[in-house]
Structures are given as structure tokens and as C-alpha cells.
Amino acid sequence: MGVQENDERMEGWLYTIRSNRFGLQFSRKRYYVLEQNCLKCYKAIPTSEVEELTRSATMDSCIRVTDNGRENINRKVFYIFTLYSTLNHNDQLKLGASSSEEAARWISSLKNALLKLSATFPHGRLSISRRTESKRSIDYYSTLHTEAMTSDVIAPSPWKIFGCQNGLRLFRESKDACSQDRWDDNPAIMGVGVVDATSEVIFRSVMSLGQSRSEWDYCFYKGSVVEHLDGHTDIIHKQLYSEWLPWGMRRRDLLLRRYWRREDDGTYVILYHSVIHKKCPPQKGYVRACLKSGGYVITPVDEGNRTLVKHMLAADWRFWKLYLRPASAKSVTIRMVERVAALREMYRAKAGKCPFSRELQRPPRKVSLTKSHEATLDENSPLDNTQLNHGTSTDVEYGKKKGSMYTSLVALHNCSDEFFDVPDQELNEFDHSEVEWSSSDTPTACAPDIDHSPAFSSAAGLVKKLHDLAVQKKGYVDLQEASEDNSNFCSYGSTLQKDANGSCPCSWSSADPSTFLIRGENYLKDNQKVKAKGTMMQLVGADWLRSDRWEQDLGSRPNGIVQKYALQNRPEFFFIVNIQVPGVPVYTLALYYMLKTPLEEQPLLNSFVNGDDAYRNSRFKLIPFIPKGSWIVKQSVGKKSCLVGQALEIHYHRGKNYLELAIDVGSSTVARGVVSLVNGYMTNLVVEMAFLIQANTEEELPELLLGTCRLNNLDVGKAVAV
Numbered sequence: 001m002g003v004q005e006n007d008e009r010m011e012g013w014l015y016t017i018r019s020n021r022f023g024l025q026f027s028r029k030r031y032y033v034l035e036q037n038c039l040k041c042y043k044a045i046p047t048s049e050v051e052e053l054t055r056s057a058t059m060d061s062c063i064r065v066t067d068n069g070r071e072n073i074n075r076k077v078f079y080i081f082t083l084y085s086t087l088n089h090n091d092q093l094k095l096g097a098s099s100s101e102e103a104a105r106w107i108s109s110l111k112n113a114l115l116k117l118s119a120t121f122p123h124g125r126l127s128i129s130r131r132t133e134s135k136r137s138i139d140y141y142s143t144l145h146t147e148a149m150t151s152d153v154i155a156p157s158p159w160k161i162f163g164c165q166n167g168l169r170l171f172r173e174s175k176d177a178c179s180q181d182r183w184d185d186n187p188a189i190m191g192v193g194v195v196d197a198t199s200e201v202i203f204r205s206v207m208s209l210g211q212s213r214s215e216w217d218y219c220f221y222k223g224s225v226v227e228h229l230d231g232h233t234d235i236i237h238k239q240l241y242s243e244w245l246p247w248g249m250r251r252r253d254l255l256l257r258r259y260w261r262r263e264d265d266g267t268y269v270i271l272y273h274s275v276i277h278k279k280c281p282p283q284k285g286y287v288r289a290c291l292k293s294g295g296y297v298i299t300p301v302d303e304g305n306r307t308l309v310k311h312m313l314a315a316d317w318r319f320w321k322l323y324l325r326p327a328s329a330k331s332v333t334i335r336m337v338e339r340v341a342a343l344r345e346m347y348r349a350k351a352g353k354c355p356f357s358r359e360l361q362r363p364p365r366k367v368s369l370t371k372s373h374e375a376t377l378d379e380n381s382p383l384d385n386t387q388l389n390h391g392t393s394t395d396v397e398y399g400k401k402k403g404s405m406y407t408s409l410v411a412l413h414n415c416s417d418e419f420f421d422v423p424d425q426e427l428n429e430f431d432h433s434e435v436e437w438s439s440s441d442t443p444t445a446c447a448p449d450i451d452h453s454p455a456f457s458s459a460a461g462l463v464k465k466l467h468d469l470a471v472q473k474k475g476y477v478d479l480q481e482a483s484e485d486n487s488n489f490c491s492y493g494s495t496l497q498k499d500a501n502g503s504c505p506c507s508w509s510s511a512d513p514s515t516f517l518i519r520g521e522n523y524l525k526d527n528q529k530v531k532a533k534g535t536m537m538q539l540v541g542a543d544w545l546r547s548d549r550w551e552q553d554l555g556s557r558p559n560g561i562v563q564k565y566a567l568q569n570r571p572e573f574f575f576i577v578n579i580q581v582p583g584v585p586v587y588t589l590a591l592y593y594m595l596k597t598p599l600e601e602q603p604l605l606n607s608f609v610n611g612d613d614a615y616r617n618s619r620f621k622l623i624p625f626i627p628k629g630s631w632i633v634k635q636s637v638g639k640k641s642c643l644v645g646q647a648l649e650i651h652y653h654r655g656k657n658y659l660e661l662a663i664d665v666g667s668s669t670v671a672r673g674v675v676s677l678v679n680g681y682m683t684n685l686v687v688e689m690a691f692l693i694q695a696n697t698e699e700e701l702p703e704l705l706l707g708t709c710r711l712n713n714l715d716v717g718k719a720v721a722v
Helices: 100-117 199-207 211-215 322-337 339-350 409-414 458-471 561-567 603-610 613-617 631-637 669-679
Strands: 008-019 025-035 038-042 055-059 063-073 076-085 088-097 126-128 159-165 168-173 188-195 220-230 233-240 252-262 268-277 290-301 306-316 366-368 476-478 507-509 517-519 529-531 538-547 573-581 586-595 620-628 649-654 658-664 686-693 705-712
Touching: 008 076, 008 100, 025 063, 025 100, 055 100, 063 088, 063 100, 063 220, 063 252, 063 669, 076 100, 088 100, 100 199, 168 322, 188 290, 188 322, 188 339, 199 252, 199 268, 199 290, 199 306, 199 339, 211 220, 220 669, 233 669, 252 669, 268 631, 290 631, 306 322, 306 339, 306 631, 322 339, 538 705, 561 573, 586 705, 603 613, 603 686, 613 649, 620 631, 631 669
Parallel strands: 573 658
Antiparallel strands: 008 025, 008 088, 008 366, 025 038, 038 055, 055 126, 063 076, 076 088, 159 168, 168 188, 188 306, 220 233, 233 252, 252 268, 268 290, 268 476, 290 306, 507 705, 517 529, 538 586, 573 586, 620 686, 649 658, 686 705
8 A cells, every 4th residue: 555644654863884995894873764665864864855865775575684782883882783685695784773772673663664565575675776756555464463572382480489588589490399399509599679770771780891880789890701702692701709708708700601682572681601711711819600590581561661670590609618518509699699689779779860761761753654755765875876877776686787787785885975974972882891802803603694894905805804714713612512423324304313202312202282372263352372272284204414504405305204205296295494503513403394184275374385485484483492491591592482584584495295494593693692502501401392374364363383393402412414
């Protein structure tokens, strides 16, 4: 339909992140306006319809938005997100916001706009044009529901309250029924309290390693960032005071891998666990404690004005006297989690005069869109005149020339206004304790998903290549990591053994469907979910592989289960979920589901199988669950359903009797951080997953699970080499 007067647009100040010829990043402040599928950029706040544009980009259905997390550029903190095309990762625009809340609002608005465009623009381009007068018609999905951030899994809580102290409720983790009345040597303890501040403000306080932390953290002496892995993950070193420790106990320090993310409802999750790093050996005068798992869950309540803070720790404090361990470990851990009370009292004393509150509670402006706000594009675009003379490229195939040239976002790196910037007095400087790393020497735990660098000169390019080879080596070791060599013959669909009882390690079975909640028949009216009663397909095989390359289109492999059925002209249809974990080597988990009834008898599945990628990306849903494992892993994975195609890249492979979904976990820094954290605990985990196609209309409801799986104690050392 056409542009409506009641439609909204998103606008506000952002920072365009670019790289110079030497590969060093810099930022330029610009005012951005999002209208329908058009993202406009100005040097100042537009005061009239004829305000001069700096540039404008038109988006279509295969554009993706990825959250790159927190980054330090020239001693300033930015929360980065990138728009890029799935057809060409070099076609991208990297933007930064001054706060994670602001970045989250932009990411949400961009994703919603792209969802509405999926059915209209199937070619996947981000095109920059000089001028256009046409209006785009938008075919909306029938419903776009924003579901509450609640659990989609029915499971009992592992936490049992044991006391209340300093206004905090104290819980301990009960691993099983027989351990409910017995304390472990290193108990997992959680403190829960409400703080009178926004979740964003508390997030910044908890993440800080500077002097501001001493206002509430009585355990903390000083800290620093040892290595920055990506925007969501880093290695940090904390030194603790000894005054709060039991008498005679020496000072402790912690070397931690820190991971964070923001949920759609404004909840922040910060997770820690101990690692070993060559740049930070044990310090003289300190005993290095081992944090098995720990972190914060910071959830906004009372319309965002207050925050529920959960702080959990399970630590080995390395006592040398055995008889001191149980009682002392418990008391020290409780003393640590009581820092939530100190945080609460600090903000209560400030009485709402938080240093960040005014800035963080001011959202980018949202105003009504009128007909006068039509998509006009800049006549003074900073692109080269030779490119501008070719006009638009909306009617040509992506990446090809047919009398006109498609101009991609790569050209933005060579803009004529490179040296123009808007004066900025609001952006926060980075903690001085955290400036040991910078964006120019940021190492990564694995190959980056997007290349943000422009074309370099030969000398600069050689230097950067050598630098990339050096920093891509993993500089830390998880304490739980272990690997073995195991090379076997690969028969696709049977490399991971089946164990219906779930007692055999490194095996698979089907999970109970009633564990998962899905949309009921009246979901559009009451927004209620119900227990799943069964599955559409049967899990018949699984692969656990390792290779030096991506293993895709497993359904076409001649020695696999799918082709065996195809050669016999059997009517069964296979649905393959191929989860690919980046790294060296690349690990592949493939699950083979079989449909015994004709595909045509399942209308929603039939539409999904024969639909285009945009439709598939908007419907394929995953519900994860960790029934057995460490708290840090359970918290990192969660129990909330996710539209996989909106968060990760999926490559679809359609065969005669199968559809394979190759999911690239490495396409998101958030997902990459979760998987990297989970890998260290893999052998002690039981993972359950459910897959389904989201139902958006009354005709499609109620939802039905495609299939489930239960993975028992996967071992990377037992992955079959390909």
C-alpha cells in the first residue's frame, strides 16, 4: 500500500564509522532519518522539506542489520551496528550510537522496516541514488507481533532461596533433588534486588573498570582490559581488596572472559568465567581465584524507571586449608553478591541525579510521517560524478551493468565530506582503565563476518594482512577446554549416535514436545501460548562434523541418508537443519528430519519449502533450552524463541526430496560470543531445541513443531573429520 499519514519515521544523531587508507577507523557525526525503506543522512537536523541531503540509501528485503556491540574509536565509546547485503558483504554501512539503548532502538526500527519490505523487494540491494520520484508500495506481513520476553519453555527453576540480607534475597542453585540440603565446596549463589535507576545506567556502572566503580564496589581495587575479542566479548583482569576477605586471607585477583548482550525488552545479560591468558600471568602478591560462572541479569521494571538486578557467582577462592573451604567459600561469595545492595544505595543517594540518566532516557525522535516526506535523494551526493551520471539501479540485476551502474555503500568510504564533522559534547569518553586496546588493533576470536575496510594501498594492505594473521590467533584458553583427534569415515546422517535413553555421552534423541510453548489457536486474540502436543516430522539422523571449510548441502552427498531415499524414489521429504560454528576447524551439527506424509498436505511447510529466502527468513523459528548445565550457559542461551533468519544468515539448499538450512552462527557477533562461551562447557551440557515455522494468520494457527532434538554431552574431540 502507499505512504500513510499515520506511518512513523525514525530519526536522530548517529556516527558514520569509516576507515582511512591506513585502515584506521574514524567517526563522523550525522543526522539520520529512516522513512519506510529509505535511510537519509544530513549534516544538520533538517528544518524543511528541501533540506540538503548528504546521501540517501534505499533498502530491500535481503539487507541485514547486525549488532557489532561496543567499540572504542579514538578514545570514544560507540555501540556499533552494520547494514549489509547478504548478496555482497562489501555493500555495507557501519553506524555507531552513543548508547546501547539508542543503538537497540535503531536496530529494532530497521529490522521492522526490512520485515515489511521482504515481499516487495526480493533482490537484496542497498542502493544509493541521486534522485527518485516514485513511491514504493509495501506489502506488509499479515501480522507483526512483538512477543513479551518470557520463556517459551516449561522448566522448574534451579534456584532455592536460603536467606535475605541487606535487602537482597539470596538463592543457591540446586543441581538435583539429593543436593537440595547440602552445600557444595564452591556453591553457586545469587543475590536479587531492585535498584532505582534505568537498566542502561546500571549496565554502564557494572561494565566500568574505572574509578567510578569504587563508588559502589567495595571488593574492587583496579581492573583493565587485557584483550578485546569483539564488540560483545573481551578478556578483563580484576584485582580485589583484601579488607573484606576473612582474616589472614591473601588478596585475590580474577582473569575473566566477559560477554554481554542486550535483549529486546531492555534486559542486559553480562556473563563471566575464568580463563588463562599469556598476556596476564599470575600477579605477585595475589592468589588467582577461579570463577566457574557468574554475571548479572539487569531487567527493567516499573516502565523502565527501576531495575531488577540479579548477580550470580560460583567461584573457587583457592583456599589452601581444606577445613576452611565450605564455610569460607560460602561467606566470601555471599559478600561478593551483596554488592547489589551497595549499587542500590548509591543510586538511592543520588536520588535520580545519575550522570547518564538525561542522555540515556532521551530517545531518537519519532514523528508522524506526512505525504510531504517523500523519498527525495541528494543532488549533491558525495559519490563520484562518473557514478552519479548512471542514475539509479533499481531495475537491474545486482552487481551487473545494463546501461546504468549500481552504486554500493562502499563508495561512502570515499566521501568528499570526510573532514566535516558535527561538534560533539555528549559522547562519553571511554574508561581510562580500558584503553589498553583500540579499534586499530582489535583482535578477534574468529574470522570477522563483515569486512569494514576500504581498498588499501599496497604497503598498508600488506601491513594489515600481516596484522590480521597475528591477531586472529586465540590468545586465551578456557579452563574447561579439551580436544581429541578422531578421524572416521563419514556417512552423512549417522555420524552422531542415537541414544533414546539419553544416558550415552555425545549422542542425540528427540526431546519431549510438551516442554515447549507455541502459539495457540486464538493467539491473535489472547496472545497466549500453549504446550506443543507433537511434531510434524521425525528426527531420523544427526551429524557432528569438523572440517577446514564450510560443509553445506549435506543432503546432496551421495553417501548420505537423503540420497539413499532419493535413489529408491521414496516419497519421504527431508528437512535438514545444518548449524555451522565458525573457527579452526569449523564444526557442523546437522539434524535430519523426515516427513512421511506428502508435502502438499502441510500448507505452511509447503509454502516455506517453495517460498523465497525473504519469506523463509521471516518465518523459521528456533526455541532453545538447556535442561542440564552451568548457570552461565543457561543464561547465555536463554529459553526464548528466535526468528533465526532475522538474527543469522541462512543459506538454503533445495533438492528433489529435501530442503537444507545452513545456519552461519558466525554471521552475528552476539551468537558467536554465545557459542564461544558454550564450547568450553560442551561435554557437561544437555541441549534441547525445537524448530517450527511461525504462524502469522488465523488460517495458519495453531502452530505445530517441525521437530525437536536432545543433544547429550557433545564432545568436540569426537566430531568426525571430513
